[in-house]
Amino acid sequence: MDINISQLTDTIVNYVTQYGLRIIVALLIFIIGRIVAKALANGTRKILLKAKVDETLASFLKNITYYALIAAVVIAALGQAGINVTSFLAVLGAAGLAVGLALKDSLSNFAAGVMLILLKFFKKGDYVTAGGQSGTVTAINIFNTVLTTPDNRVITVPNSAVLGGTITNVTANETRRVDMTFGIGYGDDLLKAKKTLERIVSEEPRVLPEPAPVIQVMELADSSVNFVVRPWCKTADYWGVYFALTEKVKLVFDQEGISIPFPQQDVHMYTEK
Numbered sequence: 001m002d003i004n005i006s007q008l009t010d011t012i013v014n015y016v017t018q019y020g021l022r023i024i025v026a027l028l029i030f031i032i033g034r035i036v037a038k039a040l041a042n043g044t045r046k047i048l049l050k051a052k053v054d055e056t057l058a059s060f061l062k063n064i065t066y067y068a069l070i071a072a073v074v075i076a077a078l079g080q081a082g083i084n085v086t087s088f089l090a091v092l093g094a095a096g097l098a099v100g101l102a103l104k105d106s107l108s109n110f111a112a113g114v115m116l117i118l119l120k121f122f123k124k125g126d127y128v129t130a131g132g133q134s135g136t137v138t139a140i141n142i143f144n145t146v147l148t149t150p151d152n153r154v155i156t157v158p159n160s161a162v163l164g165g166t167i168t169n170v171t172a173n174e175t176r177r178v179d180m181t182f183g184i185g186y187g188d189d190l191l192k193a194k195k196t197l198e199r200i201v202s203e204e205p206r207v208l209p210e211p212a213p214v215i216q217v218m219e220l221a222d223s224s225v226n227f228v229v230r231p232w233c234k235t236a237d238y239w240g241v242y243f244a245l246t247e248k249v250k251l252v253f254d255q256e257g258i259s260i261p262f263p264q265q266d267v268h269m270y271t272e273k
Contacts (some may be wrong), residue, residue, distance in 0.1 A: 026081035033073030041066035055124070060117050060142065109143040112159035116140060122169045129168040131161035175208065176235045178242050182249055183224030185259040190217070190225060193258050197229055200248050206241050207231040224261040 045062035049055065117140060122128045126137050128147070133155045135147030145162050147155045170176075184193045194215060201213050213231035220226075233241045253260055 023081055026077040029080055030073060030077040033076065034070065037066055037069035037073060040069060060114070109159045112163040113140070113142040113144075115163055116145070116159055121167050122172070126172065127170040129166075129170070131157040131165055133157050171235050174235060175232055176238050177211075177230050177232050178238060178245070180229040180242065180245060181218065181226055182229060183221065183226045183261055184253075185261050186223075186225060188225075188258050192256070193225075193253075194227065196252060196256055196258065197227055197249070200245065200252055201229065201231050204231070204241060204244060204248075206233050206237040206244075208233055223263070 041062045044065045045058045048058035048061060122130075122137055122140075124137050124140065127135070128137060130145065130147075133147055135149040135153075135155055137145065138148045138154070139146040142159075144156050144158050147157060149155060182197065184190070194217075197215050198213075201207055201215065207213060208231070211232050213229070215227060215229050218226050218228040229245070231241065231245070250260065
C-alpha cells in the first residue's frame with residue numbers, strides 16, 4: 001500500500017513538473033483570451049452602430065465574432081496544454097456533422113435568420129405579413145421572428161417560413177394610399193356627390209396634397225354608382241384617415257340628401273283569382 005502511494009505521489013510530482021507550467025500558461029491563455037474576445041466583440045458592435053448598421057445585425061455580428069474568437073482561444077489553450085489539437089478538431093468535426101444532421105431544421109432557420117438580418121427585408125417596429133402571419137416586428141432572432149398583433153397577441157414565426165414565403169412590409173415607406181369605395185343611388189346627383197367627396201377629402205388635415213387624391217366613378221353596379229376615393233397620407237395616419245373619412249362621408253351624405261344604397265329585395269305578393 002505504501003509502495004502504491006509512493007508511486008502515485010511520484011507520478012503526480014512528475015506530471016506537475018513536466019506539464020504544470022504548460023497548464024498554467026494554458027489557463028492564462030484561456031482567461032486573457034476570453035477577456036480580449038469579449039472586448040473585441042463589444043468593440044465590433046460599437047463600430048457597426050457608429051456606422052449606422054442595423055442594431056439586430058450589429059448584435060448578431062458581435063456574437064459571431066465573440067464565439068469565433070473563443071473557439072480560437074480554446075484551441076490555442078488546448079494546444080499549449082499538450083492535447084493533440086488535430087485529433088480534437090477531427091472529433092469535433094464529426095460531432096458537429098452528427099449534430100447538424102439531427103438539427104437540420106434548426107440550422108435552416110439559422111441560415112434564414114442570417115439572410116433576413118443581412119438583406120434587411122424589414123426591421124424592428126415594421127408592420128409586416130410574413131410566414132402567413134401579420135403583426136409588428138418586435139424581434140428578429142437567429143431562429144425565429146417575433147410579431148405582435150394589433151390585439152396584442154405574440155406570434156413566433158420560424159425564419160425559414162418567413163424567408164420561404166412572400167414578405168409584405170406595410171410600413172416600409174413613409175406614405176400610403178388609402179383605397180376606399182363609396183356608392184350612391186342611381187337617382188342621386190352624381191356630380192354633386194363627387195364634389196361632396198372632394199370637399200370631405202380636402203377638409204381632412206392628414207391627407208397629403210401630393211400625390212393628389214383620386215376621386216372617380218369606378219363602377220355602375222347592380223344597385224349603386226360606385227366612387228373610388230384614393231387619398232394619400234403618412235403611413236402612421238393610415239387607419240386614422242380611413243376611419244375618419246368613412247364616418248364623415250356617412251354624416252355629410254345624410255346632410256346633403258345623398259343616399260347610400262344597401263342590398264335589399266322586393267317581394268311581390270299575388271293572389272289567385
